[in-house]
Amino acid sequence: MSKKIIFILSFSIVFCSNLLANDGYKLWLQYDYIKNESLRQTYLSSIEKLVPSGNSETINVAFKELKTGLEGMLGSEFLSSPKKDVKNILTFGAKTNLPEDVILQLGNAFNEINNEGYIIKSYALRGKNHIVISGNSDVGVLYGVYNFLKLLQTNKSIEKLNIKESPKIKARILNHWDNLDRTVERGYSGFSIWDWHRLPDYLDPRYTDYARANASVGINGTVLNNVNANALILTPHYLEKVEALANVFRPYGIKVYLTARFSAPIEIGGLKTADPLDTDVINWWKEKASEIYKRIPDFGGFVVKANSEGQPGPQDYDRNHVDGANLLADAVAPFNGIVMWRAFVYSEHDATDRAKQAYPEFVPYDGQFKDNVMIQVKNGAIDFQPREPFHPMFGAMPKTPIMMEFQITQEYLGFSTHSVFLPTMYEETLQADTYQKGKGSIVAKDLDGTLHNKRLTGMAGVSNIGNDINWTGNTMLQANWFGYGRLAWDPYLSAESIADEWLKMTFTNDKKFIEPIKKMMLNSREAVVNYMTPLGLHHIMDTGHHYGPGPWVSDLSRPEWNPVYYHKADSLGVGFDRTPTGSNATEQYAPEVAKVYNDLNVISEKDLLWFHHVPWDYKLKNGKTLWDGMALKYQEGVDQVKTMIDTWDQMENYVDAERYNNIKMLLNIQYKEAKWWRDACLLYFQQYSKMPLPQGVEKPTQTLEYFQSLKFPFAPGN
Ligand code: GCV
Numbered sequence: 075m076s077k078k079i080i081f082i083l084s085f086s087i088v089f090c091s092n093l094l095a096n097d098g099y100k101l102w103l104q105y106d107y108i109k110n111e112s113l114r115q116t117y118l119s120s121i122e123k124l125v126p127s128g129n130s131e132t133i134n135v136a137f138k139e140l141k142t143g144l145e146g147m148l149g150s151e152f153l154s155s156p157k158k159d160v161k162n163i164l165t166f167g168a169k170t171n172l173p174e175d176v177i178l179q180l181g182n183a184f185n186e187i188n189n190e191g192y193i194i195k196s197y198a199l200r201g202k203n204h205i206v207i208s209g210n211s212d213v214g215v216l217y218g219v220y221n222f223l224k225l226l227q228t229n230k231s232i233e234k235l236n237i238k239e240s241p242k243i244k245a246r247i248l249n250h251w252d253n254l255d256r257t258v259e260r261g262y263s264g265f266s267i268w269d270w271h272r273l274p275d276y277l278d279p280r281y282t283d284y285a286r287a288n289a290s291v292g293i294n295g296t297v298l299n300n301v302n303a304n305a306l307i308l309t310p311h312y313l314e315k316v317e318a319l320a321n322v323f324r325p326y327g328i329k330v331y332l333t334a335r336f337s338a339p340i341e342i343g344g345l346k347t348a349d350p351l352d353t354d355v356i357n358w359w360k361e362k363a364s365e366i367y368k369r370i371p372d373f374g375g376f377v378v379k380a381n382s383e384g385q386p387g388p389q390d391y392d393r394n395h396v397d398g399a400n401l402l403a404d405a406v407a408p409f410n411g412i413v414m415w416r417a418f419v420y421s422e423h424d425a426t427d428r429a430k431q432a433y434p435e436f437v438p439y440d441g442q443f444k445d446n447v448m449i450q451v452k453n454g455a456i457d458f459q460p461r462e463p464f465h466p467m468f469g470a471m472p473k474t475p476i477m478m479e480f481q482i483t484q485e486y487l488g489f490s491t492h493s494v495f496l497p498t499m500y501e502e503t504l505q506a507d508t509y510q511k512g513k514g515s516i517v518a519k520d521l522d523g524t525l526h527n528k529r530l531t532g533m534a535g536v537s538n539i540g541n542d543i544n545w546t547g548n549t550m551l552q553a554n555w556f557g558y559g560r561l562a563w564d565p566y567l568s569a570e571s572i573a574d575e576w577l578k579m580t581f582t583n584d585k586k587f588i589e590p591i592k593k594m595m596l597n598s599r600e601a602v603v604n605y606m607t608p609l610g611l612h613h614i615m616d617t618g619h620h621y622g623p624g625p626w627v628s629d630l631s632r633p634e635w636n637p638v639y640y641h642k643a644d645s646l647g648v649g650f651d652r653t654p655t656g657s658n659a660t661e662q663y664a665p666e667v668a669k670v671y672n673d674l675n676v677i678s679e680k681d682l683l684w685f686h687h688v689p690w691d692y693k694l695k696n697g698k699t700l701w702d703g704m705a706l707k708y709q710e711g712v713d714q715v716k717t718m719i720d721t722w723d724q725m726e727n728y729v730d731a732e733r734y735n736n737i738k739m740l741l742n743i744q745y746k747e748a749k750w751w752r753d754a755c756l757l758y759f760q761q762y763s764k765m766p767l768p769q770g771v772e773k774p775t776q777t778l779e780y781f782q783s784l785k786f787p788f789a790p791g792n
Contacts, residue, residue, distance in 0.1 A: 303334065416451075
């Protein structure tokens, strides 16, 4: 081959590799060829040989991942020509399998990490350079391997490494709201990835890639089925399929959990009752647990949605959540299983502000739950809104493990069409100060157990993935799966650092791409708040499917399902008074927090209408009336989406056409829908404010009647 041809070939590999078709299936594990030649050479010369220690399935997975990753990034030269005198060695294995001289080099490090933690260390010995990746378990090693690969993916130095990392939260779980018929409740990326019909014999390779992706960010558990549960999942026919999935996930350190339908003893057990204090019921659950553990010895446990939105529960028998949770906890305790009992409860028979209803059902029972129960609490007291103040239960149950439930799927945030980077939102809640043990009692500290010295810790994220080729429908939303995992591992990470990592691993290290797109991602959540629910407005989405605006909806059977319940707009003003003059929901917070929320002079305007009903001519901090300020916020949201489009339009040269167009088309839909939100909401509220739109706000494109006439009977995820 002539020199010229070789040059052209290598030029195209080097400069165009990220412009080749890319369907996004590989997520952030792209392992793209490193274009910076001197950096690639440095990496190549630092890793000449891979030496696994141990031969478990997990170590084999780690080995395979290292080979795939390094060959992808360093090219076929890597390991293609074994040299005689290898000087640079990468060893990986758990402490128990490492040679004594390697362990010696790691000194005390093993005591500084926990069972899932890892160490990455470089040292020189007897004329050779070593990098060792180790941990107290094989899974720790696997996490170390993924993080080592990330160093290369993000073009970091691998000289003089001395990294010790442990997850701060124990149960780092994805919740799938997937049904047995493969529909996904609130799922917008196709159908369920679990092909129940063809399981257990047909194991879709996607299951393995799912496990890889999760392990790469440290997720160690998956709840396979919807919290609106079907008892059939607990029958042998389905348990066999669950077992097959558990076998695929095990080498990746991922445990399988199931949701338990509280009435299962009746529905599939033939009992007359599901009363948690009934002996037959108690025995039924014990036997069911032992049947499951026989198949899946490391089964994680159960998640339960009880007495909420029509689901059965202990209150059907005049018992309480403690009785219900402890029943299941006792059943799984002999096998080290846990129960995640959800606090998302509210009742149409209770006229109390919905935001207040969970707290009294749980907080007074602090200390009464069994040791293996965690209470799973949504980030806010209503339901995964674009912005919610933190749930008052955080920090308020010192003796009960409280786990976070975030929603990764975008039920109330524009489905998978809107590019919203959610770690910004998660960070806001995790950093919120509960003041339950004085200043600095942030939510993250309740979750990692340090606030009240809790043994069990956990975080759950309601998955946004389906069988779409790129998993999340919108390539940008892969970042939310990634970011959730990173925060479950370390709830103190910044959204900014997560965006930075994800972008580099998924697209390119080129600053000209990273800087503007990172900025775009970090602003995207505020944009959606602005064009949907500015200034503390909430739950004004259209009915049932929650797609698009519906502030006018007032005819649903349950009062708290109607948007009018939440905004309370009238001729006098707008907003939900949750101060002592209203529902007094603020009393559920620590006094320091309640004081801030109650006081119009100090409350952040971001939360204004969540806690206060204020007149339309109320003066905002910028001197504008509430009406003008609200209208301008809606406009600002629309403008922010326009800026996102302009930014993305500049990026064509940095991204392959497939992913570029996927994001571009979806941004255009988002823009259309942002305008729809602005126009529909402003026209609706204007009926009450009776004020003109301020200068700077575009005229609505349609009438209110038009927007009210829109119907979406087949909106996805319903
Ligand atoms: C799984 C909201 C959603 C429901 C969901 C429920 C829950 O109400 O709209 O689809 O049900 O939350 O979290 O249990």
